[in-house]
Amino acid sequence: xxFTSGFRARVLSALVVAVGLIANPAIAxxxxxxxxxxxxxxxxKDANDTLLGAKVAIDAANSRxxxxxxxxxxxxxxxHYKVDETVQLVGSMVGKVSALLxxxxxxxxxxxxxxGVLDRVTLPVVGLFPSPDFVRNSPNRNLxxxxxxxxxxxxKIIEHLTSVGITQIGIIMPKTPFGASAAAVAEELLEKxxxxxxxxxxxxxxxxxxxxPALAAVSKKNLAAILLLTPPTLAGEFVKxxxxxxxxxxxxxxxxxxxxxxxxxxxxxxxxxxxIAQIMPNPANRSIPLVKVFREEWEKYSNSKDEPSFFNxxxxxxxxxxxxxxxxxxxxxxxxxxxxxxxxRNYDLGGYIIDFAPGKHIGSQFVDxxxxxxxxxLLY
Numbered sequence: 001x002x003f004t005s006g007f008r009a010r011v012l013s014a015l016v017v018a019v020g021l022i023a024n025p026a027i028a029x030x031x032x033x034x035x036x037x038x039x040x041x042x043x044x045k046d047a048n049d050t051l052l053g054a055k056v057a058i059d060a061a062n063s064r065x066x067x068x069x070x071x072x073x074x075x076x077x078x079x080h081y082k083v084d085e086t087v088q089l090v091g092s093m094v095g096k097v098s099a100l101l102x103x104x105x106x107x108x109x110x111x112x113x114x115x116g117v118l119d120r121v122t123l124p125v126v127g128l129f130p131s132p133d134f135v136r137n138s139p140n141r142n143l144x145x146x147x148x149x150x151x152x153x154x155x156k157i158i159e160h161l162t163s164v165g166i167t168q169i170g171i172i173m174p175k176t177p178f179g180a181s182a183a184a185v186a187e188e189l190l191e192k193x194x195x196x197x198x199x200x201x202x203x204x205x206x207x208x209x210x211x212x213p214a215l216a217a218v219s220k221k222n223l224a225a226i227l228l229l230t231p232p233t234l235a236g237e238f239v240k241x242x243x244x245x246x247x248x249x250x251x252x253x254x255x256x257x258x259x260x261x262x263x264x265x266x267x268x269x270x271x272x273x274x275x276i277a278q279i280m281p282n283p284a285n286r287s288i289p290l291v292k293v294f295r296e297e298w299e300k301y302s303n304s305k306d307e308p309s310f311f312n313x314x315x316x317x318x319x320x321x322x323x324x325x326x327x328x329x330x331x332x333x334x335x336x337x338x339x340x341x342x343x344x345r346n347y348d349l350g351g352y353i354i355d356f357a358p359g360k361h362i363g364s365q366f367v368d369x370x371x372x373x374x375x376x377x378l379l380y
Contacts, residue, residue, distance in 0.1 A: 031072045031332045033058070033322055034097035036089045037104045041081030042205055042233050045258065046104050046129070046311050051076060052302060053315030054101050056294075057323070059301040067326050074101070074319075083111035094121050099322045099337045101315060102127030102146075106178030109135055118142040122334040124325075124341060127318040130256060132181035136362060144341050145362045146317055146354060150178070150254065151185050153277040154227070156367040157252050158189045161225050166250070168224040170199030172214045172238055174231065182229045182254075199223060209234065215241055223249040232258045236265025243270035255279045258309055263376040271372045278368045280317070281352050282380060283308045289350030290317075321347075321354060 035054070037047035051074070058072050066072055075097065079085040086108040093100060100123060103109050109128055112118065113135070118125065124142050128135060131149040161169065171186055173179035179202070187197050199221045201214030215238075218226055226242070226249045228235050235257040242251065243266065253262070253276045263271040284307070286292045294316055298308050324347070325340025326332050344356045344363075354363040370378040 029070075031067060031070050031326065032097045033072065033074050033099055033101060033319065034077070034093040035074060035101040036077045036079055036086060036093065037101075038081035038108075039076065039078040042231050043081055043104055045232060045261070046256070049309050049311035050102055050104070050127075050315035050318070052304065053308070053312035053317075054319035055315075056297050056301045056312075057316045057319035060297040061320075061323050067323050068330065068332060070332070072323065079108065081105055081108070083108050087111055087115050087117055090117050090123075094123055097123070098326070098332050098334055099124040099126055101318050101322075102129060104129060106130050106132055106135075106176050106181070110177045113138060113140070122338055124322075124334060124338045126321050126341070127314060129314070130178045130182075130254075132178050133185060134177065134181055139359070139361065141338065141361075143361055144321075144356060146321065146364060147255070147314065148279040148365045148367045149362070150182050151189075152365050152367050153254055153279065154182065154185050155189055156369060157227065157275075157277055158186065158193070160369060161250075161252075162193050162195070166224045167193075167195050168198055168222060169195070169227065170201070170218045170221060170223045170225075170249070171197060171227040171229055172201040172203065172218060173229040174234075175202050175204045179229060186227060186229075199226075203230065203234065205231070209237075211237065211241055214238070215245070218242075218249075219245060219247065223247075225250040225252060228253045228257065230257070232256050232261055236262040236271070239274055240266035240270055250275065253277070255310065258311070259370070259372050259376075259378050260307070260309070263372065268374065268376045271376065272374050273371060275369055275371045276378070278310065278370050278380075279364070279366060280310045280313050282368075282370070282378070283310060283313045284378070285380075288352070290352050291350075293350060317349065317352070317354075320349065 039047045062071050077089040079089050126144045127146045136149045173183050199218045201217035203214040235253050251274045255277050281288050325337045328343040329336040329340035341356050342358045347354045356363050370380050373379045
């Protein structure tokens with residue numbers, strides 16, 4: 001081959017590569033992970049905590065050289081907790097990101113599923129909360145559950161209550177698909193114990209929350225326990241309102257509730273004794289290998305002086321799983337992430353097991369119970 005023809009061949013080869021990179025810039029540039037979430041609205045803390053935890057995992061991975069020799073970054077989109085915006089924004093991520101961090105909000109998740117956004121393309125979503133039955137019982141190649149579901153949590157709570165003879169149970173629930181699903185599961189689990197739900201208080205979510213209808217529905221019912229199936233921003237207010245009115249029933253919250261926020265809103269006196277189901281490792285327990293590494297990286301990369309929350313560690317786990325999936329498949333495309341996730345059989349993150357496989361996208365059923373102590377800290 002002559003110098004001229006060889007030079008032309010190299011130029012042509014370079015042009016082919018360049019065109020390929022322009023057509024698919026993710027090949028040449030950073031690996032991009034997306035997060036569509038309600039950064040404004042009633043679930044803003046969930047969204048921001050999840051993002052910060054994920055950023056910690058990504059910063060730590062990048063400090064070690066990234067994955068497949070490339071850096072990883074996160075792009076975000078605020079859906080304002082509006083279902084139509086969630087659908088539009090998830091769709092807008094197609095072709096731009098390798099995977100999505102957890103989606104947040106039952107109505108938002110339901111709308112995305114009904115619109116078939118994730119049926120038409122490959123775009124893995126690693127984590128969803130809440131995790132009602134209607135989501136977990138509707139298998140989708142793109143949905144990967146990294147937490148125990150609402151049924152698992154409610155079963156743990158009701159088993160605990162009935163095992164100690166507590167049978168007079170009521171609930172406070174939001175008027176959302178999650179609320180309806182969770183209430184139906186609670187009733188089903190109680191029926192298996194030949195019991196009935198004795199009171200049901202519903203609260204409409206919106207810019208202005210009217211607590212009175214829900215409070216009236218459960219007050220003076222002689223209840224022994226009330227399940228607070230509410231977003232974290234409302235749980236503390238319900239604790240405060242119930243206790244200030246003299247309600248003595250035991251109060252149980254789902255994993256979506258934040259103990260620190262309950263203490264902040266309700267005060268230590270009223271928050272003391274509130275039980276919370278947990279579906280993530282205790283972020284304060286450094287004896288758990290996963291938590292030990294998480295806390296080391298949190299202190300190095302979060303730029304936060306606050307104690308990490310369960311949403312922080314959930315975002316961290318989601319991001320770590322995406323990175324590991326890409327390592328396993330050696331492919332950063334959405335299809336590569338999906339295949340890599342399905343390779344994570346009994347994958348031990350360090351005391352927290354994720355078990356995915358082809359056709360099996362429910363990775364964990366771990367549930368523990370905690371209680372807010374007199375100091376305001378969680379006890380297990």
